[in-house]
Amino acid sequence: MRRHAVHSTSGSKEESVDGRSTTTLDVEEASSRSIAAVERAMDVLLLFGRSGRPDLGITEIATELNLTKAAVHRILTALRTRRLISADPTTRRYALGPAAVALGRAYLARTDLRLLAAPELRGLADECGETATLSVRRGDARLYVDQVVPAQELRIEVILGTPYPLHAGASSKAMLAFLSDGEIDGYLAQRELEALTAKTITQVDKLRRELAAIRKRGYAMSVGERQDGAVAVAAPVLDHDGVVIASLSVAGPQTRFRTRLGDCAPAVVAAATRLSAEFGYDPGA
Structure with missing residues (x-):
């Protein structure tokens, strides 16, 4: 079935035949991307928890999670702002941060x-x-x-x-x-x-x-x-x-x-x- 776009007289949005506006579609796509980003960040945190190693490098993380190094760097940067991850500036390796330790202690306490x-x-x-x-x-x-x-x-x-x-x-x-x-x-x-x-x-x-x-x-x-x-x-x-x-x-x-x-x-x-x-x-x- 062919889909036809209907333009509003104001020109502010387009509506498809299924009743969803392009604005709604954009919001759904943005939401999906946000969820995917959160899932990747959780995968990184969980990798630190199960690796058995005190610290990890960007290459190791990228390889084990099948991510690009650029994506891993962005995730680590975001996690560092929340103190979930800490970085050693000398070795350029990463470890769980104090906020992650606090979460673990809170779980064990309950x-x-x-x-x-x-x-x-x-x-x-x-x-x-x-x-x-x-x-x-x-x-x-x-x-x-x-x-x-x-x-x-x-x-x-x-x-x-x-x-x-x-x-x-x-x-x-x-x-x-x-x-x-x-x-x-x-x-x-x-x-x-x-x-x-x-x-x-x-x-x-x-x-x-x-x-x-x-x-x-x-x-x-x-x-x-x-x-x-x-x-x-x-x-x-x-x-x-x-x-x-x-x-x-x-x-x-x-x-x-x-x-x-x-x-x-x-x-x-x-x-x-x-x-x-x-x-x-x-x-x-």
């Missing part, structure tokens, strides 16, 4: 671990049909801070706030395994591996092998290592620096849950991964 973990705990308890728990580390110990129990007469219920050693039980081992090598060495050197049950791992070499296996598969399991008659599977929760801040677990009576530990493990790992993402952890960074 992240309540128990609040964010609550839907994951409910989901795990429903999916696995057993008790879901949240634990945090306190020095060389680990303690439960929340739980969701199933509607079953025979079930595991944990005591919130009681400290347990980092080598005994799934929740503890999930944390210990993902500490730095130096922290693990320090724990093993300074702590006696106390036996909480007859099945607690108390040999250093055996525990090191167990921790390596946990890191490889991404989760820990326990069969009566902290509490007789209880079994559990747990995975670590990591923050934006990859530091262990918590662990999620599902625990149940050994007579009912032992054969289903492996089946429940993927759900626990997935829940811990989602919770880690809430705290800025990026496994690909």
